[in-house]
Amino acid sequence: MMxxxxxxxxxNYKVDIxxxxxxxxxxxxxxxxxxxKEGCGEGECGxxxxxxxxxxxxxxLVMAFQANGSNIITIEGLENNGELDPIQxxxxxxxxxxxxxxxxxxIISTKALLDKHPNPTREEIRxxxxxxxxxxxxxxxxxxxxxKAIEYLKEGQNDFKNSW
Amino acid sequence: MTLNQVYNGSSIQQVMELLKEYxxxxxxxxxxxxxxxxxxxGKLAPKVLIDISKIEDLSEIKVERDSIEIGAGVxxxxxxxxxxxxxxxxxxxxxxxxxxxxxxxxxxxxxxNIANAAPAADSIPPLIALGARLKIGSTRGYREVLxxxxxxxxxxxxxxxxxxxxxxxxMKAKDKEILSFSKLGLRKALAISRATISMLIGIxxxxxxxxxxxxxxxxxFPMREIEVEKSLLGRSIDEDILDLAVDSxxxxxxxxxxxxxxxxxxxxxxVSLLEEALRESNIYRSEVKL
Ligand SMILES: Cc1cc2nc3c(=O)[nH]c(=O)nc-3n(C[C@H](O)[C@H](O)[C@H](O)COP(=O)(O)OP(=O)(O)OC[C@H]3O[C@@H](n4cnc5c(N)ncnc54)[C@H](O)[C@@H]3O)c2cc1C
Ligand code: FES
Ligand code: FES
Numbered sequence: 001m002m003x004x005x006x007x008x009x010x011x012n013y014k015v016d017i018x019x020x021x022x023x024x025x026x027x028x029x030x031x032x033x034x035x036x037k038e039g040c041g042e043g044e045c046g047x048x049x050x051x052x053x054x055x056x057x058x059x060x061l062v063m064a065f066q067a068n069g070s071n072i073i074t075i076e077g078l079e080n081n082g083e084l085d086p087i088q089x090x091x092x093x094x095x096x097x098x099x100x101x102x103x104x105x106x107i108i109s110t111k112a113l114l115d116k117h118p119n120p121t122r123e124e125i126r127x128x129x130x131x132x133x134x135x136x137x138x139x140x141x142x143x144x145x146x147x148k149a150i151e152y153l154k155e156g157q158n159d160f161k162n163s164w
Numbered sequence: 165m166t167l168n169q170v171y172n173g174s175s176i177q178q179v180m181e182l183l184k185e186y187x188x189x190x191x192x193x194x195x196x197x198x199x200x201x202x203x204x205x206g207k208l209a210p211k212v213l214i215d216i217s218k219i220e221d222l223s224e225i226k227v228e229r230d231s232i233e234i235g236a237g238v239x240x241x242x243x244x245x246x247x248x249x250x251x252x253x254x255x256x257x258x259x260x261x262x263x264x265x266x267x268x269x270x271x272x273x274x275x276x277n278i279a280n281a282a283p284a285a286d287s288i289p290p291l292i293a294l295g296a297r298l299k300i301g302s303t304r305g306y307r308e309v310l311x312x313x314x315x316x317x318x319x320x321x322x323x324x325x326x327x328x329x330x331x332x333x334x335m336k337a338k339d340k341e342i343l344s345f346s347k348l349g350l351r352k353a354l355a356i357s358r359a360t361i362s363m364l365i366g367i368x369x370x371x372x373x374x375x376x377x378x379x380x381x382x383x384x385f386p387m388r389e390i391e392v393e394k395s396l397l398g399r400s401i402d403e404d405i406l407d408l409a410v411d412s413x414x415x416x417x418x419x420x421x422x423x424x425x426x427x428x429x430x431x432x433x434x435v436s437l438l439e440e441a442l443r444e445s446n447i448y449r450s451e452v453k454l
Contacts, residue, residue: 002170019170042201042204043265046265046267058271063193065170065215066196066218131265
C-alpha cells in the first residue's frame with residue numbers, strides 16, 4: 001500500500017493504492033469512475049484514454065503510482081453543472097454513438113486534440129483519433145461530431161466575449 | 165505480480181542510488197508503453213519499479229549551436245513539437261511522428277525505445293545515422309557509447325542493472341545534409357513485413373559528399389549499412405544511385421540473411437524503402453538552402 005495525491009476532474013484526492021494497480025484500476029475499481037473503459041489492456045484500442053497533465057494517454061499503460069502529483073481529466077469531468085460539454089453534445093447530435101463502448105475514449109481524444117489545436121483539418125482530426133478503435137461506426141460520424149464541436153467551441157468563446 | 169515496492173523518482177542521483185541498492189530486482193519505468201505490457205504478459209516481473217517520468221532533468225531537449233542532446237525521458241510528442249529540429253532533421257521527426265498513436269507518442273520515450281532494444285524500434289535508425297552517442301550513468305560513474313556500437317555488442321555495451329540511460333546526443337546535420345526516414349509495415353505486423361531505412365546525406369555540387377545509412381528490422385538489430393554507404397559515396401546524384409543502393413543492400417542481405425525464409429520478400433521490399441529515402445533526400449534538399 002502507498003498513499004498518493006492527485007487531482008481528478010478538479011477534485012483533490014488522497015488515496016491508498018496497491019503498488020500493482022494501473023491508473024485505470026484506480027479510476028474504475030477504487031474511485032468508481034467507470035466512464036473510462038478497458039478494452040484491450042495493451043495500448044491498442046484507446047477505450048481507456050484520459051487526459052494526464054494536459055496530454056491524452058492510455059490509462060491501461062500507466063501505473064497508478066506514476067500519477068502521484070498529476071492532474072487528470074476523465075470523461076466524468078467534461079460535464080459542467082449538469083450541462084454536457086460541447087464535444088459530448090456534438091457526438092449526440094451527429095448520431096456518432098452506437099454501442100458506446102469506445103465513445104468516452106474518442107471524446108477525450110477529441111478534447112485533447114481541440115485543446116491543443118482549436119482549428120484542425122479533417123485529416124488532423126482523423127490522425128488525432130487514430131489511437132481509438134470503434135467496432136461499430138465508421139469513424140466518419142465521430143469526425144463530423146468533432147467538426148461540429150469546433151463550431152460550438154468557437155460560438156461559446158464569442159458568447160463569452162459578448163457577455164463582457 | 166511480484167511487485168512490492170515503487171518509487172516516484174525525483175532526481176537522477178536518487179534513481180542511480182536506488183538502482184545500486186536493488187540491482188536486478190528493480191526496473192525503471194518511463195512511459196510504461198513497453199514495460200506495463202511486458203509485466204502483464206508475465207515477461208517481466210520486477211520486485212521494484214522506479215518511475216522516472218517526472219524527473220525534469222531527463223525530459224529536456226538541450227539545443228546548442230552545433231549539437232543537440234535529448235534527455236532519455238523525452239517523449240515522441242515533445243520531440244515532434246520542438247521547433248529546434250530544422251528541416252534537414254526531418255527524418256527523425258518523421259520517425260517519431262509515425263510511432264503508434266497520439267496516446268503512445270504522448271507517453272513513450274526515446275530512452276525507453278533504446279533501452280527496450282526491440283528490432284523494430286523506430287527512433288533508432290535515424291539516431292544511428294546521426295552518429296548519436298548514449299550517455300549512461302550509475303553511482304560508479306558515467307560512460308558514453310556510440311548508439312551504433314551499443315546494438316552491435318549489446319552484451320558488452322548494453323545497460324547494466326544499476327545503470328540509467330541519461331541522454332542521447334548528436335551533432336546537428338550541416339546545412340548541406342539531409343536526414344531521411346522510410347518505413348514499411350506496422351510494429352505488430354509479422355517481422356517479415358517490417359523494415360526501416362534512414363539516411364544522412366550531404367551533397368556538394370551534385371556529388372554525394374558524405375553519407376551514413378542505417379536500417380531497422382533488416383538484420384537482427386538496427387545497424388549501419390556500410391556497403392550502401394560505400395556504393396553511393398562520391399557519386400553524382402544524376403547517376404542511377406537507386407540501382408547502386410539496391411544492389412549493394414541486397415548483396416549485404418544475401419550474406420546476412422542467408423537461408424532465411426524472409427530473404428526473398430525483404431530483398432524486394434527494400435527497393436521501395438531505398439527509393440523513398442533517396443527521393444526524400446532530394447525533395448528535402450530543395451528546402452534546405454544550398
Ligand atoms: C500500441 C503500441 C504501439 C507502439 N508503436 C510503436 C511504434 O510504432 N514504433 C516503436 O518504435 N515503438 C512502438 N511501441 C513501443 C513503445 O511505445 C516504444 O518502444 C517506447 O519508446 C517505449 O518507451 P517508454 O518510455 O514507454 O518505455 P517503458 O515501457 O517505460 O520502458 C521500456 C524499457 O526500457 C527501460 N527504460 C526506460 N527508460 C530507461 C532509462 N532512462 N534508463 C534505463 N532503462 C530505461 C525500462 O526499464 C523497460 O525495460 C508501441 C507500443 C504500443 C503499446
Ligand atoms: S484498454 Fe487501454 S488501450 Fe485498450
Ligand atoms: S460505438 Fe461501439 S465501439 Fe464504437
